[in-house]
Amino acid sequence: MRRLEPPPDLRGRRARDPFWVAVTAYFNGVQRVRGMLRPAVPEVRPVDRTLTLVVQEVRREAEDVVSLRLGALGGGALPHWQPGCHLDLRLPSGRRRQYSLCGDPADRRAYRIAVRRLPDGGGGSAEVHRALTEGTVISAEGPRNAFPFLARERHLFIAGGIGITPILPMVRAAHDLGADWRLVYTGRTRGSLPFLDELRALPPERIEVRTDDRDGVPDAAGLLRGAPPDAAVYCCGPAPMIDAVRAAFVPGAGTLHYERFAPAPVADGRPFQVELRRSGLTLDVPADRSALDVIRDVLPDVAYSCRQGFCGTCRVVLLAGEADQRAPSDPDGDSLLVCVSRARAGRLTLDL
Known part of the structure; x- marks a missing residue:
């Protein structure tokens, strides 16, 4: 038996089935309501800082x-x-x-x-x-x-030369908070120490200025002497001074925070090779040098900044090889920071 189709209208269009008209209208209405309730997704735009x-x-x-x-x-x-x-x-x-x-x-x-x-x-x-x-x-x-100041009841600040720059605002903040603080400020001579005039506005009994020409080269024990056992110690200055303070600091006797102005020496390195694919060079990296230092010998314009693995300026694409990711800002194996990263074995091939 042949199913009878609804007759066309005067323009030749077939009549629409009322059931499907109702179903379509219902679902269209549901979609419109969902669209109104769904929060608008903002356009993601890169932030220029x-x-x-x-x-x-x-x-x-x-x-x-x-x-x-x-x-x-x-x-x-x-x-x-x-x-x-x-x-x-x-x-x-x-x-x-x-x-x-x-x-x-x-x-x-x-x-x-x-x-x-x-x-x-x-x-x-x-x-x-x-x-x-x-x-x-x-x-x-x-x-x-990268060197945040955390408010504590007691602070010991140790600054060597230009290392006073991050320390100076910390000292002022500790003073304004009413904390118990001391500053030991060291350098070659008084003439080499910046901001001594500004330190005169702070209580002199809390500040010790030591110069090599008058007091001799300080040792770490002398710099840490008198620090309360629960003090937060902040240290910034030459790498040898920081290394000495770190070695002398007793774990559990407060907390130690430091910032370097120069990279730490490579202490546990193994020799490896870096192949610079675009430059057509293969270089030997000895155990006591970073890949960045060796690369700069032949490519002096290669970008770098902190040389400590946190700024990301020297990041390059890793084309082949297995690298140790020594920096917190090295999240994956597709790139590395040549100032700190080394090969686990053999050779690294870089897009340089």
Whole structure:
């Protein structure tokens, strides 16, 4: 028996089945209600954290040390920061360098950094002294904090030379909080120590200034002497001083926090090779040198900054080989930081 179809209308269109019309209307209504209830998904856009700054003031603070006051180009408030924060500066040459903020966190009009000229360094400090003059426009990223200050009842601060830069805001914060604190500030001579004039505004009985020419080279035991057993110890300065303090610090006697201005020596390295695929070179990395140092011997313009594995500037693509991921910012095996990463065995092939 043939099923009878509904007759067409005057325009030749067949009549719609009322049941399916009702079903379609119901589901269309449900979808519209769901669309109204579903929260809108915001468009994901990359955040540009680059700051455009202008050098407002350059001031000599000590032998081979200048401070720079950096304000927002065109005025305006700068992002907040806390003691221990630093800026990543992009110097006119393209070098990227990190400098601790040493001003007043409450001052949103400008940041302050201080830089000691190192004649045997990588050229960044010399460029700051030579090229950054009042009115120079420079880009930066941050502020970022790899050396956070944690409020405690008792603090011992140990600063060596230019290591006073992250320590100075911490000392002020501890003083403002009413904490029990002491500062031991060391250097070659008084003339080499920046910000001594600002420290005079703090209680002198809490500050000990030691210089090599007057007091002799300090030992770690002397620097830690008098620290309360539950004190938070903050240390920044030359790598040998930090290493000595770390070795002398008794675990459980408070907490030790430190920041280096130079990379730690390679202590447990094994020799390996790096193949630079684009450059067509294969280099031997000895046990006591980093891959970055060896690569810079032949490619001096390779990008780097902190040389300690946290800034990410020297990250390169790993094409072949197995690397040990020594930095917290090395989350996977597709890339590595040549300042700290090494081969587990044999050779690493890099996109350089």
